[in-house]
Amino acid sequence: MAMKSSRGDMTVREAGRKGGETTKRTHGHDFYVQIGHKGGQKVRDLINRGRQNE
Secondary structure, eight states: OOOOOTTOSOOHHHHHHHHHHHHHHHHOHHHHHHHHHHHHHHHHHHHHHHHHTO
């Protein structure tokens, strides 16, 4: 269980969950599909760049 700091009543985990829910509500499913695709492209590019440097 996460420890709560004396600064507030919310843990980092709770803040992340709250932010994720807000993002989900404002941007929707397609946003996550889009950023997942961008992330996959970035990983592919990094792998290819690593292979070229071998």
